[in-house]
Amino acid sequence: MIEKLKSLCVVSIAAIVTIVPFTQPSFAEKKPELMVKTKSGKVAGKAQGDVRVFLGIPFAQPPVGPLRWKPPVPAAKWHGVRQATEFGPRCMQSKLYADMVFRDPGTSEDCLTLNVWTPAADKNAKLPVMVWIYGGGFLGGSSSEPRQDGTDLAKDGVVVVSMSYRLGIFGFFAHPALAAESPQKAAGNYGFLDQTAAMAWVQKNIAAFGGDPAKVTIFGESAGSFSVSSQMASPLAKGLFIRAIGESGGAFSSGGLPYKALADAESQGSNFATTVLSATTLEQLRAIPAQQLLDAAAKPPPGVRFAPDVDGYFLPESVPAIFAAKKQNDVPLLAGWNRDEGGINEKITLELFKADLDKQFGSESAELLRLYSATSDADVVRAAADLASDRFIAFSTWKWLEAAVADGSQPVYRYRFDLVTPADPNHPGGIAAYHSSEIPYVFGALDLLQGYNWRPEDYKMSEIMRKYWTNFAKTGDPNGDTLPKWPNYKADSGWEVMHLSPDPAAEPDRNRDRYLFLDKVWGK
Incomplete structure (x- = not known):
């Protein structure tokens, strides 16, 4: 780990001698301001070492009652000071993934909050901002997971933001009546609209936390990475970010997380409403208790999956079609996947x-x-293992990278995370670089996870990844800090891929023929 400089003070009766290193002011030299004024009201956070932390800040009104299955409405103003020291509830979900551990009070339909970690002592710092979108198949996940804690990542000179967004039937349910009442005649994708609303909140408020709204990078993993590719495609997100990072997943194939056409999504929702819920009107649907809705969608196992759709509003066309027409938000992209996404x-x-x-x-x-x-x-x-990874995540991410190169004008960087992580309660074998295993390395959150015996190479890997990620957020280029050179992903340099390990190295894509062949088969 990179050692942080500390002020050394030597005190004696005769004199006081203070030795101060040449560095920017830290909290040791300037008391942090733990109360910040947002557009909706004042929030009071807490200090974690040199980082100020603000948790559970509402960015939208509770999406309940008449606001269920509607685009998010900006949070109402409050009087006084709102305590922002605890995570808000996670959005409604069943327990689906054994590796997800939460630090929030539980599930609720009233869940649209976000969190801010800032190393800035005051609002004048203008630091780059990294906005995280969690994964979980659009069915589960929360910004309170320890492996996504922003404290250590913020220490590398960025403001970290994470948000909650509606999931499953609450976030991606479509129905003809919902489209009929919508001014845009759209239905579904409420979870995506929550993400966009959180990014809009960042534009209006992050300067008060020492962040620069003109330097926002969005990044996410799995469904969060699908979300990043979708936000790149959406006209509603234009101007809300200038860089993007995708970890394992892109909305570019019909594999792991297919996006339905609006008519198909409406048909699914209408059939579910009448046959499972015995509801024919929106009034009836919005009156159903949240837990009853969640339980109904989960039965019989594996239940009904409500996923994103091409709604004509958030996504005017499919994500691949938007890129092919060069209508995407054309920003620098860093993306890749883990060696063993599909397991072994x-x-x-x-x-x-x-x-x-x-x-x-x-x-x-x-x-x-x-x-x-x-x-x-x-x-x-x-x-x-390679075929399972390609089928699950890798091929769709490869398609996204290829589209960004072919249809964009900004630099593109590709990686593969190769470090075999130590055994843990969910993977006792310790034999693979599994899906999502890179997350705590990116956040520097290794020591917040229980049941792992971390090795020196794990801490080295975390330091390397944090530097590459934050360099990209600061400049649009992951290189710097004496790190091994990470070349652009493009034809004239051999389509080089950065293999991330404790000793990272770039090399030409050794599997390009495979992906080109899969594109002929799966891309039909």
């Missing part, structure tokens, strides 16, 4: 792998077998 099946055999390829790809299976380099039981474990 150590019991797979070459025979089983061939059968899987035959089932999926038919006459194309022989070429896929060659491209995945599967020739024996010894190497088929790696091949199967």
Whole structure:
């Protein structure tokens, strides 16, 4: 870890000698202002070392009653000072993911709050801002997870913001009656609109926390990364950010998280309303208790999945179509995925792998077998892990990167996270760079997680990733700080990929032929 300089004071009866290093003022030299005035009212935060923390700040009115399934409405003003020292409730969700640990008071439909971590002692610092969007399949997640704590990331000279957004049936339910009452004739994507509203709040308020609204980077993982690609595509987010980081996922294929056409989403919602909820009007639907709605969507297992749609408003067209027409928010992009997104099946055999390829790809299976380099039981474990990763997350992220290069004018950087993380309660084998395993490294939050035996290489990896990420947020280029050179992702440099490990190195994409072939098969 990079050692922070500290002021050293030597005190004696005869004299006071103070030795001060040449650095910017810290909280040790200037008392932090823990009360900040936002456009809605004053908030009082807390200090965590050299970082000021403000939690659970409302950015929208509670989306309940008549505001259920409507675009978020800016938060009402309050009088006095609002305490901002505890996380707000997480948005309505079932317990879906064993690796998610929360520090909030529980679930509620009244959940549209955000959090700010700032190293700035006052509002004049004008620091770059990083706005985090959590993942969870658009079904779960919360900004209160310890692995997403912004304290250490903020110490690298950025203001960190994270928000909650509506999920599942509350965030992505579409119905013909909702489209009919909408001025834009749109339905669904309320979770996306929450994200956009939080970014709009940042534009209006972050200067009071020492952030620069003209230097906002959005970043997210899994569904949060899909969200980043969607915000890049949406005209509603224009001007709200100038850089984007995607960790594992992009809205560019029909694989893991497909986006429906509006008519299909409305049909799904209408059928669900009448057959499951026995409701035919919006009044009836909005009167159903939140927990009853959540339970109904979860039965029978695995339940009904309400996901984003191409609503004609937030997304006028599909995300790929918007990029192809060069209508996206054209900003520098840093994106990639983890080596083992789909996990590792150590019991797979070459025979089983061939059968899987035959089932999926038919006459194309022989070429896929060659491209995945599967020739024996010894190497088929790696091949199967790579195929699972591509099917789940990697291919869609690759498509996003390719579109950003082909249809944009800004620099693009690609990575793969290769560090095999130590065993943990959810992955006792400790044999892979799993989906989402990079998150605590990015945030510098390793020591906030329980059940891990972190190694020196883990702390080194975290320092490297924090520097690359915050450099990108500051300048649009991850390079600097004596870090290994991270080249642009483009044809004339061999489509180089930064392999992130404790000793990171860039090399030409060794799997490009594979992705080009998958594009012919999956991109049809």
